[in-house]
Amino acid sequence: MKLLYTLNERPPHGLTFLLALQHMLASIGGIVAVPLIVGSSIGLPVDEIVTLINAALLASGIVTIAQCVGIGPVGIRLPVVMGSSFAFLGVAISIGKEGGVSSIMGASLVGSFVVILASFYMDKIRKLFPTVVSGVVVTLIGLTILPVAMNWVGDAPAVSEEFATLPKLFLAMISLGIVIAVSVYCKGAVAASAIVIGLAGGYIVALSMGMVNLDQVASAKWISGPEPFKYGFTFSWGAIISMSLVYIVVIAEATGDFMALGSNCHAKVTGRDLKRGLLGDGLGSTLSAILTAMPLASFSQNVGIVGITGVASRYVVAATGGLLILGGLFPKLAALAVTIPKPVLGGVGFVMFGMIAYAGIRMLIKAADTKRNALVICVGLASGLAVTFEPRLIQHLPHEIANFFHSGITTGTIITVLLHQILPESSAKEALEDDEVYEEVSLSPDSDLDEEAKPLTTQKNS
Numbered sequence: 001m002k003l004l005y006t007l008n009e010r011p012p013h014g015l016t017f018l019l020a021l022q023h024m025l026a027s028i029g030g031i032v033a034v035p036l037i038v039g040s041s042i043g044l045p046v047d048e049i050v051t052l053i054n055a056a057l058l059a060s061g062i063v064t065i066a067q068c069v070g071i072g073p074v075g076i077r078l079p080v081v082m083g084s085s086f087a088f089l090g091v092a093i094s095i096g097k098e099g100g101v102s103s104i105m106g107a108s109l110v111g112s113f114v115v116i117l118a119s120f121y122m123d124k125i126r127k128l129f130p131t132v133v134s135g136v137v138v139t140l141i142g143l144t145i146l147p148v149a150m151n152w153v154g155d156a157p158a159v160s161e162e163f164a165t166l167p168k169l170f171l172a173m174i175s176l177g178i179v180i181a182v183s184v185y186c187k188g189a190v191a192a193s194a195i196v197i198g199l200a201g202g203y204i205v206a207l208s209m210g211m212v213n214l215d216q217v218a219s220a221k222w223i224s225g226p227e228p229f230k231y232g233f234t235f236s237w238g239a240i241i242s243m244s245l246v247y248i249v250v251i252a253e254a255t256g257d258f259m260a261l262g263s264n265c266h267a268k269v270t271g272r273d274l275k276r277g278l279l280g281d282g283l284g285s286t287l288s289a290i291l292t293a294m295p296l297a298s299f300s301q302n303v304g305i306v307g308i309t310g311v312a313s314r315y316v317v318a319a320t321g322g323l324l325i326l327g328g329l330f331p332k333l334a335a336l337a338v339t340i341p342k343p344v345l346g347g348v349g350f351v352m353f354g355m356i357a358y359a360g361i362r363m364l365i366k367a368a369d370t371k372r373n374a375l376v377i378c379v380g381l382a383s384g385l386a387v388t389f390e391p392r393l394i395q396h397l398p399h400e401i402a403n404f405f406h407s408g409i410t411t412g413t414i415i416t417v418l419l420h421q422i423l424p425e426s427s428a429k430e431a432l433e434d435d436e437v438y439e440e441v442s443l444s445p446d447s448d449l450d451e452e453a454k455p456l457t458t459q460k461n462s
Contacts, residue, residue: 004191004310007078007265011313015193019311020319022196026352027081027299027320028327029345031060032338034084034092034294038104042096052101054224054328055293056084061324063284063296067277068318076277078261078269079306079317082284085297087253087407091246092294095239101292106233107243109289114247115282122278123271128417129255132373135363136380136416137256137409138263141300142357143381144388144408149349155342167209168343175202175347183308183351195305195348202344211341220335226328230292243295247285250297252413254281257298260359264303265312304352307359376419384412 005011011019035056039049063082070077088108096104118125129137153172156162179198183191190197206212258277262269285295306312327333367373387393388408395402405411 002310003266003312005313005316007267007312007314009313010315011311016313016316016319018193018196019309019313019316020323022193022199022309023081023302023305023317023320024323024327025196025199025340026301026305026345026348027060027083028057028324028338029340029342030086030299030301031056031083031324034086034089038089038092038096038294041093042100044101048101050221050224050331051227051230052292052294054331055226055288055291056328057324058226058328059284059288059291059293059296060084061321061326061328063280063287064321064324065318066284067280067298068314068321070276073276073279074283075280076258076269076273077314078258078265078267078273078277079302079312079314080257080261080277081299081302081317081320082281082296083299084288084294085250087250087297088243088246088295091242095236095242099234099236099239101231102234103236103239104294105231105289105292106235107239108285108295109233110235110240111243111247112282112285112289112295114244115251115278115285117282118248118251119275119278119282122275125255126269126271126274128421129259130367130420131363132367132376133380133413133416133420134256134259135360135367136377136384137252137360137413138260138363139357139360139381140384140409140412141253141256141260142304142353142355142360144384144412145300145353145356146350147388149346149353152342152346152349155346167211168341171202171206171209171211171341171343172347172350174205175199175344176350177347178202179308179348179351191309194309195352198348198351199340199344202347203340206341206344212339214339216335216338217332220331222330222332224329224331226291228290228292233289247295249407249410250281250295251278253300253407253409254278254298256409256413257300257303259363260300260303260356261306263359263363264306264355267312300356301349301352303359304355307355308351372423372425376416376423379419380412380416383415384408387411 010016032053035052036049039052060083064080067075067080067082068077069075092104095107153168154163155168175198178201179194182194182197203212254277255274258274259269281297288294288296302317364377385408387405391406394405397405
């Protein structure tokens with residue numbers, strides 16, 4: 001796919017703002033949701049939940065800029081949006097119920113050093129991710145995150161009769177249809193803004209249907225500053241170990257996101273690049289704990305935006321970081337973005353997440369077509385999707401191990417890496433045989449069914 005703007009190009013200022021805004025609108029719901037859910041689950045008052053949300057937006061913005069622009073050895077210098085990760089949701093609630101916010105921040109602070117330490121070994125880790133493995137991981141990121149879009153469309157508990165009612169489905173279809181139409185029939189800057197146009201169109205329709213709640217905007221403060229060390233730090237071995245296990249999961253997911261971004265940006269991601277990106281990830285989570293925000297991770301949905309728009313400029317996403325900082329300092333701006341109905345986000349999400357899976361499939365196409373690689377791909381994908389579609393498969397494992405394998409991305413990554421290391425490489429002869437294209441046997445009455453199919457062509461692996 002041809003890029004409209006390459007990695008180091010700077011679009012005009014007005015277009016940069018528009019493109020940055022669509023990245024912000026796609027990510028802000030997830031960034032806000034994590035502190036909102038954690039704060040509500042552990043019984044924090046509303047004003048303290050707002051403090052967690054503001055801190056999350058501020059930290060996300062700062063670390064997004066650092067990742068895009070780079071600060072010395074920190075930052076992968078790709079258009080990556082950082083935000084509060086859903087991966088930490090369960091463990092943060094569990095720790096918070098027992099030890100409060102201070103225990104969450106203490107475990108987050110210590111756990112972030114796991115990522116920092118791992119970053120110094122990314123040259124070795126990168127060797128574990130050749131094209132066949134990277135393709136599986138990136139494809140799994142796209143496929144396993146699709147349920148998030150489905151839940152956005154449903155906008156209610158799955159068992160509720162309010163899940164995916166006709167008005168919600170209509171909103172999702174309108175938003176999706178606008179994105180597709182703009183991407184196909186428009187060109188240049190308009191096509192690159194397909195996501196934000198789809199969100200805006202869906203939002204206007206939702207307003208006309210009375211499905212937008214503006215109470216959050218009215219109740220939000222105009223200005224709010226950061227409050228570092230607001231709750232202090234409490235350290236518990238159990239909380240630290242639990243949080244560190246999730247950080248290990250995030251390392252695998254971040255590696256996949258970075259490689260998917262590299263593919264979408266037409267840039268080769270080296271072990272050194274991964275080191276800088278993961279170092280930014282770890283130090284970003286350290287900063288988040290200091291600012292009283294939840295741990296950070298790369299946002300997969302924004303990888304999809306790069307793929308669908310063809311805008312790979314890291315300066316556009318750096319501008320997104322600036323908008324997130326403004327959202328943290330001026331809560332009314334963030335509150336307005338949060339009023340976008342979930343079905344609108346869900347409709348757009350189908351395109352964003354599907355583009356990630358498409359990037360992974362493109363990588364798999366480049367892998368050698370051998371029986372060995374077919375096994376690696378099939379078993380890796382099946383393993384990751386299995387725990388995603390049926391989480392009860394791991395319900396009898398010890399709690400710590402089950403928490404580790406609950407992520408389809410992590411499970412699929414581990415299985416794929418192990419298979420790639422264990423299975424013997426295909427011989428040159430087997431590779432050639434697997435590449436042969438056979439003509440189809442005609443089953444007409446005059447055909448000779450005993451005649452073997454003859455190879456038409458023999459293609460060398462690229």
